[in-house]
Amino acid sequence: MFCPLFKNVNVSRGLVYHYYSTPAEAGKPVLLFLHGFPSTSYDWRHQIAFFQDQGYGLIVPDMLGYGGTAKPVDPHFYASSLISRDMVDLLDAENVDEAIVIGHDWGSKIVGRLANYFPERFYAFAFLSLSYFSPAVLESSFVELNNITKQAIGYEIFGYWGFFSADGADQIIENNLDSFFDILFTANRIQTITNFAPLGALQAWLEANSTTETGDFITPAERAIQIDAMRSEGMRAPLCWYEIVTSTIERDDDQGIPQENLTIKKPVFFGAALEDYVCVAAIEITTILQTSENVTTIHQYDSGHWVQLEAKDQVNSDLLTWIEGL
Structure with a gap:
């Protein structure tokens, strides 16, 4: 069969x-x-x-x-x-x-x-x-986790959780999907420290519609498939994965x-x-x-x-x- x-x-x-x-x-x-x-x-x-x-x-x-x-x-x-x-x-x-x-x-x-x-x-x-x-x-609060990581390594590892959990984050991402994809799959991994993880960094990156080179492990065709999926399906539901850890x-x-x-x-x-x-x-x-x-x-x-x-x-x-x- x-x-x-x-x-x-x-x-x-x-x-x-x-x-x-x-x-x-x-x-x-x-x-x-x-x-x-x-x-x-x-x-x-x-x-x-x-x-x-x-x-x-x-x-x-x-x-x-x-x-x-x-x-x-x-x-x-x-x-x-x-x-x-x-x-x-x-x-x-x-x-x-x-x-x-x-x-x-x-x-x-x-x-x-x-x-x-x-x-x-x-x-x-x-x-x-x-x-x-x-x-x-999660025994520490979201604020405490960010304070701990900033003191330990110099930036808030979980800072972007706050943006992902905020009202309207889905619309900001959907309005700037190329910018969002670029920073997620950046060829310059150090940009995660400056433009993704810290408090406020990712939102600022997206609202400026910033772009960067993506890694060569993603082909143009694969990029198109993934961006089309995010555009058609929307980001509101996926962001719930973050809301459960910041609440x-x-x-x-x-x-x-x-x-x-x-x-x-x-x-x-x-x-x-x-x-x-x-x-x-x-x-x-x-x-x-x-x-x-x-x-x-x-x-x-x-x-x-x-x-x-x-x-x-x-x-x-x-x-x-x-x-x-x-």
């Missing part, structure tokens, strides 16, 4: 998820790939081609708020416990009892929450750029994590991006080592934030070696 690669499924809370799916060859596990902001499953195009050729099963959803998936604009829908349940519903829809989950950016946050809430459904957990997003991170929604939701699951006990892979100035490699490596009992592999890449695009061949090779060794 013909099995379509793209599917839609209603998860248990009534939301539609759009995802890419291929079955595994005999003896191969299923890989669940979770993207972050402001993207879609398209972020994993290089990994899909590589691991599909290797015979692995794939489930690659557009996460909530993106692509063909539902786009509620109430941030409460984006609580990590709820999205974690959605991911398990996708496994159930594909009759997958246990998988390996791989995430990037906010997708990595959900990888961590799957380890917290549903460790029995996964063989292992892989994080790219952002490591385990511990509930302890108390995520902090309150995390209270439901079983204490015995706060430390990850199954195998962990972490791919650090050495020139990511938001997900700072030294901080992320320290975090994953402190919160995981079985860190089997840490790799460091000469890459900015988009490590699965910038260092695609090495990331694919390293993930494959790790998976084959589980």
